[in-house]
Amino acid sequence: MHNEKEKTVRAPYNFVPFSPKKPLQRYGAIEELPRQDCIDPALHTGEIHVTLTAKTPIYVSDGNGRFFRDGNGTYAIPGSTIRGMTRQNAQILGFGLMCPGRDFENRRLFYRMVASGKDTTSGELFSYYKSALNIKIGQGEKFAKPQNIKPGYLTKDESGYHIIPTKENCFIRVSKKLPDVQTLNGCDEEVIPVVYRLEGERVKSIRRSQNPEPGMQKGMLLFTGRPVGNKPNPAYLFPQADYQAQQIDISKEDSLAYELDWEDRKNTLKRKEFRKLPEYGEEKPVFYVRAQGHTYFGMSLFPRIGYPNDLQNGLPKSHKDALQEECFLDYPRSMFGFIGKTQSYRSRVSFGDFSVVGNAQELKPFTAISGNPKPSYYPGYVENGEHYGKDNFLLRGYKQYWLKEFAEPAKSDKEKVVSTLHPLKEGAKFQGIIRFRNLHEDELGLLLWALRLDKGCYQSVGMGKAYGLGRMELKIDCLKEFSGEHLYADLCAGADVQSTETADRYIQAYDDYASAKLYLKKSGKKKPSLRNLDLIQDFMYIHSRIMSQMDASYMELSEYKNMKQPLPTIRDIRSKEFSQKSMQELAKKALSVDDLRAMMAAKFNSEK
Numbered sequence: 001m002h003n004e005k006e007k008t009v010r011a012p013y014n015f016v017p018f019s020p021k022k023p024l025q026r027y028g029a030i031e032e033l034p035r036q037d038c039i040d041p042a043l044h045t046g047e048i049h050v051t052l053t054a055k056t057p058i059y060v061s062d063g064n065g066r067f068f069r070d071g072n073g074t075y076a077i078p079g080s081t082i083r084g085m086t087r088q089n090a091q092i093l094g095f096g097l098m099c100p101g102r103d104f105e106n107r108r109l110f111y112r113m114v115a116s117g118k119d120t121t122s123g124e125l126f127s128y129y130k131s132a133l134n135i136k137i138g139q140g141e142k143f144a145k146p147q148n149i150k151p152g153y154l155t156k157d158e159s160g161y162h163i164i165p166t167k168e169n170c171f172i173r174v175s176k177k178l179p180d181v182q183t184l185n186g187c188d189e190e191v192i193p194v195v196y197r198l199e200g201e202r203v204k205s206i207r208r209s210q211n212p213e214p215g216m217q218k219g220m221l222l223f224t225g226r227p228v229g230n231k232p233n234p235a236y237l238f239p240q241a242d243y244q245a246q247q248i249d250i251s252k253e254d255s256l257a258y259e260l261d262w263e264d265r266k267n268t269l270k271r272k273e274f275r276k277l278p279e280y281g282e283e284k285p286v287f288y289v290r291a292q293g294h295t296y297f298g299m300s301l302f303p304r305i306g307y308p309n310d311l312q313n314g315l316p317k318s319h320k321d322a323l324q325e326e327c328f329l330d331y332p333r334s335m336f337g338f339i340g341k342t343q344s345y346r347s348r349v350s351f352g353d354f355s356v357v358g359n360a361q362e363l364k365p366f367t368a369i370s371g372n373p374k375p376s377y378y379p380g381y382v383e384n385g386e387h388y389g390k391d392n393f394l395l396r397g398y399k400q401y402w403l404k405e406f407a408e409p410a411k412s413d414k415e416k417v418v419s420t421l422h423p424l425k426e427g428a429k430f431q432g433i434i435r436f437r438n439l440h441e442d443e444l445g446l447l448l449w450a451l452r453l454d455k456g457c458y459q460s461v462g463m464g465k466a467y468g469l470g471r472m473e474l475k476i477d478c479l480k481e482f483s484g485e486h487l488y489a490d491l492c493a494g495a496d497v498q499s500t501e502t503a504d505r506y507i508q509a510y511d512d513y514a515s516a517k518l519y520l521k522k523s524g525k526k527k528p529s530l531r532n533l534d535l536i537q538d539f540m541y542i543h544s545r546i547m548s549q550m551d552a553s554y555m556e557l558s559e560y561k562n563m564k565q566p567l568p569t570i571r572d573i574r575s576k577e578f579s580q581k582s583m584q585e586l587a588k589k590a591l592s593v594d595d596l597r598a599m600m601a602a603k604f605n606s607e608k
Helices: 079-093 123-133 179-185 252-268 317-323 331-336 441-452 502-517 534-542 570-607
Strands: 013-016 025-027 044-054 150-157 160-165 172-174 191-199 202-208 217-223 235-239 248-250 283-291 294-298 349-351 354-357 366-369 398-401 418-421 429-439 471-481 496-498
Touching (some): 013 534, 025 331, 044 354, 079 349, 079 441, 123 283, 150 235, 160 283, 331 441, 429 441, 441 471
Antiparallel strands (some): 013 398, 044 429, 160 248, 191 202, 191 217, 217 235, 354 429
16 A cells, blocks of 8 residues: 555656757768668678567557467567567667657647645646636636636538637526426437527526527537536536637647547547547537637536647757757667658668467456556656646656566456457567668667667566566577678578677677767776666666566556655666665674674673
């Protein structure tokens, strides 16, 4: 059981921080990249033969709910999965540039906050939300009213999405205690076409129809669903649309942002289809507000609005500056290829499927909550628990999962948000080949380091990492290099089969090259090394430290409230562990001294 007094964010993942230095640029221009139409004898071309052994159960989906199989029907890890794993490691170890659209999806995130505890990570953000909607509670009023919120009908045509204002440009709050509303509420519908009669500003009568009698008006009755707080939500009556009024055009940026936010949350929404953007010609009643130059809308009186900044604003200045260059050629782009607006380059590294060796036992399937951690939870993704409303907010870095022993997750009664996983038992072995072409010595070293990592480290592969699935031990069986003449003859006869120790020399070559490029200084009498950098130590730590399920699990819904401390960094955890070990060592030494004194005293007394 976690100490609730601590109120510290906890997660099965953490972040390797970005380098404070400028991303490492391997080539100055695309013309400097090795040619693709020939084998350069001065560079390195060959194969890396690899074995992956599952130390915990592993699950790699085939997209249809079962474990992936290759063309022969054998269990396998697809080459694309190995490529993604290797490239991400090379991005960190190679000090690569974080590029929007390639390494992460740059977008404006949404949030909705109608209450917040004092002195919490969300207190300031609540004030921002309250100001954007102009939420006020007037004298004698029982309910908070967002003064800037207006009603309308969201629709779609050939040119995009638009909001048609209502005729009275206002909505009417209708109590569910009204008998007519109670009857309609039992229909289990979100929106009902109605006719109604007003008495002053109150609804006197209302019924399902679109044919008003004298003294009655047409409209739509909206049931917004789950309430905020303990009081039940009322229904909201929207007057009919005013097709003569000036419609509000929704920009492509705003409609796409809404759609992406809906995609993020659809598995947790009770009425996901209702909250989806309308189809062509369809109209949906929505509450909307203009803020920060954007139009935000939703089927709730308190809609979700966008943060002032998009994710790219949270990159370090060194990355932002590098993004201004037309073609920044870091190690990942240079080695694994890229497609740009005007220039492209093919990958010089290819990955085949890793097929299982021998018999692999499939375990009993189990269910787990679907989805990935979302950057919308800013206490986990932003440094110091800041939020995306801050102009100077900083993203934490590269997300990595903690290693854990496997534990089957608790059962969930929310069938629509769970997936069934069919993992293979730990001990399953997979073998495959990675081919490289025209790599410089330092590039080959980075590739080998991204695969092998340091002693005691593991790779994480497949789904279910949050529950301990997919911890893999990677072994380089052999490194084969081919000369140009051998590539046009018998490959097997002319291949130069290197020992696995040769990898150390290439990795050191990369270390030396990158250290010089980054202007690293000597550490005492030792020459500069990337391994002395905190971010590299953080990376190797999270790939070697086996955490307990309790310390690296998702928080329960009740724990998200009033969090006062953001997610601790890997460095915080490393430092705490180092301090604890130091204290234990001191305690052992103190105990040894006491034992020695006792022994000397006993001997002295016996000699008396």
